Amino acid sequence: MFLKIIKNDFLRNKIVTMTVYVFITMAVILAASAINNIANLIQSISDLQESAVPADITVMHAGEYNQAEIDQFTERYRDHIATQETMVLQNIDGSNIHFGQNQTMAGTIQDISFVVQNKKFDFILDLDNEKLDVNEGFVAVPIYFMEQHDLKIGDTITVKSGGYEKEFVISDYARDFEMNSSLTSSKRFVINQNDYDEMLEIEALELEYLIEFKLNENGDSAAVQTAYIEAGLPANGPIIEGKIFTMFNAMSDMAVAIVIIFISILLIVIASLCIRLTFLATIDEDIREIGVMKAMGISKKDIKKVYLNKYRVISAAAGIIGYLMSFAAVNLLNGNMRLYISSDLSGSLKYVLSLIAPLLVYFMIVMYCQQVLKRIDKISAVEALRKDSMERGKNRKYSFPLLKNKFFSTNIYMGLRDVWKRFKLYRLLFVIFIVCTFIVILPLNIYNTMNSPEFSTYMGIGKSDMRIDLRRTDTITEDFKKLQEELQNDSDIEKYAAYITSSYQVKNAEGSWDYMNIETGDFSVFPLKYLEGRAPQGEAEISLSFANASKDGLNKKVGDEVVVKVAGIENTLEVTGVYQDITNGGKTAKAHTSLGVNEEAVLWYIVSMDVASGVDVREKMDYYQNTYDSAQVNDIKEYTGQTLGNIIDQMSLIVIGGMAIAVIIAVLITALFLRMLLSKDMSQIAIMRSMGLTSKNIKHQYMAGTMMVLILGIIVGVLAANFLGGFLVSMAMSSMGAAKIQLVNVAWQTWLLCPLALIVVVGFTISVCCKVTAEDDLSVVLRS
């Protein structure tokens, strides 16, 4: 019996039912594949971790080094440390690596090094997650570069430096747990021991040491780090904990999964709205039936069951199909993961975890229907049997009289006022248009923000035309001095500022000493936007990054004091400001030059500069790049672009995807809505036609109304994307160190291009769907 009712109902509302079904299925597909992806991510990262055995603590050091001291330290802390191994990196500048036709890797912000595979842990793997074993004359190239320069296995790269020149054939991709991500600024090329020894002959070669520790099960990472520093062992580079690498590996896939879950939630909302619309449209027709059923003595519960069962069947079918289809759809999402984390995503966790999606969707839809169906309770049998019961008793004050219309033709005005009069009905369309605009504009804004020079604000850098990075080399100090002198005398340079980042001991919230990187220099030359307060201007002042000032960091506010040890002397500095920074794990600080430099622990030098007007930035960049071999010269946009790397690519994919989804949803729902509205208004339309209105006149009324809803929806959607979007993005990014992201809003795109595209597409849909049939005899409707 129930099946028969469901079948009849389906036949009566074929299109609507199908649409609701498609939306629910799409929502399940997306949510299930996102969860599937997360499950894959969790499982494959742990598999990768198992194969790669990453270090728990990695200390980076360049300069003098004595393995015996390290061994002694290791012995002393046997309680914590399981094994120790030092990897010696041969750092080679990108300009020395040639490939393809006269191309080099110059200009990359990544530090490139050549290494030999470790013996004990921190293995670099091939795409099957097997330990790389590279033969003589061959090289395994990091995935990052394979993608960036479109290198293939079998291609060759040539390392040229001074008198040294050697060609390597690419034998493998190097999957490197520690340095896979574009967010880690070093990349390791793996070669054979013999080639490695040969390469040591290069004169300009700089060696860097990765002093790596694998801890025992109960090893205390923080204690080992502190002990290491206190022992005065080599550590002029950053100390990195293993957790960070896991996070970097997961970040971009996680971000995509979250966006997809968000889209799927939107689809569920849309499906719910469709159900509501269907219900509102059919309740008028069904109201007599409900009345008859009630008069016959059928209980409210049973009547509801008739309606509810239909959606139960739809959601269950959509859930099963969506769940199965998600296993195909997930392949569209996991390309990045297959490349960087694991080619084999056959883990079984996903089958269980992604079941969450269809179950959740099913219960959400059924619960929503129960909510909507509460309206049946309010209908009494007698009322339902009387015509127009739903409209009676509404004696609202009359608004928008026809006489007040000064600007529009009467038909247009009728359409516009109808939206006001029946906003409850149009609300659905309004929400859909807001949502559609939102899912186009928000990703677009994020994309534009990431691509804009202003993004440097979130990386703790003031805006400048170009920047030169000098990193750990023997000649770094001399180069830095020489560079400053040269800039001083270069009339093409309008202004410049030099910053030195070194490691300092800082008293933490518990009163013990931690290490922190502090950048010193004059921060008034290239001002940075501060979340709170201002830049450090004089002695005894410091500003902290958002992550550093937060509870997880030093837990300080503007005005608080921070104790920093410089050359053995404790200095008390006042916090003058908090800024946003997503680089270096988000925890950085800035202090005025007067703080003094920790000569022993200088990490890097940065010089930011603006060129004078009329000077070609590109030419200047080339000049300094050629003059200072070891320097990295970038303009800010390039710098942010390279750091964010494939996140930007993923984002552009989401922008395009968002637009496609938005357009499909807008067109479908508009068509559906108009169909229902027109059938609901059939008798009113017939009345107007009997008076002598043409179907064109009536079409204009409906077009005017829906177009107004579209335009209002777009306006609200753009505003929501601009204001709420910034808030959402900031919330997501605050864990990374940026708490207040102001989205860049390219006015012609957000206010002109996207709205126009939506208006054209939806406008076309409206004009096609607003067909008022003129062929039928009027009496059929008027007398029914």
Place this chain on the structure above:
Amino acid sequence: MRKILEARSINKKVDLGKENELHILKDVNLEIEEGEFVSVMGPSGSGKTTLLYNVSGMDRITSGSMKFKGREIGRLKEEELAKIRLETMGFIFQDINLLKNLSLIDNVMFPALVSKDADKNAVYEKAKKLLELTGIEKLADNNVTQGSGGQLQRVGICRALINNPDIIFGDEPTGALDSKSTEEIMSILAEVNQKGTTVMLVTHDVKVAAKTERVLYMVDGNLVAQKKMRKYDARHDDIKEREESIMKWLVENGF
């Protein structure tokens, strides 16, 4: 007198699917002159309402010739037909059929405002005057849910009159009203007719038919008889006498 409506052998068939066809009007011939007050009577299902909808162009005849003021309207395009309805015809329905979202006066004004060059204030003045004439000016700003059946039907009449039509069609306009309201509505229609507007009504009610000057009688889609009378004048004519005469005539024709 010129003919305002001229039907020659009009037929109306409705396809009910599965080779099932309903022949509602069968070769009906009819002429109505300008200024006439005509009523159509007949048992339920005889096709009287269908006749009204087909001669007015609201429905399309299946065959035959239908002329309005000498112009063939049976094959006109939808837009041309709409224009004729808007400018020269008025309709009154048993269900009244007002637009739900408009106030009563806006319902009256609406057909006049649809034409491009309508002078809003003039239309407003006219609508007000019509409401006054029908005695419901106080309800002008009410919603369509706020009024009795008789009052709302008067609004329907005002709406039909707003564009100064040549003819008013009424589909049982008093069918749902009490006798007092029926009388009031009929005297308004008589007054309208007095001023020269042709009126054609479908009715079940002999009291209504008695106030018209010609009664058409339909059976099974055929126009079987008609009774011509003098225009009703309340001062000289005995309404009871007219009613009885029509009753007798109906019985003679098999009612």
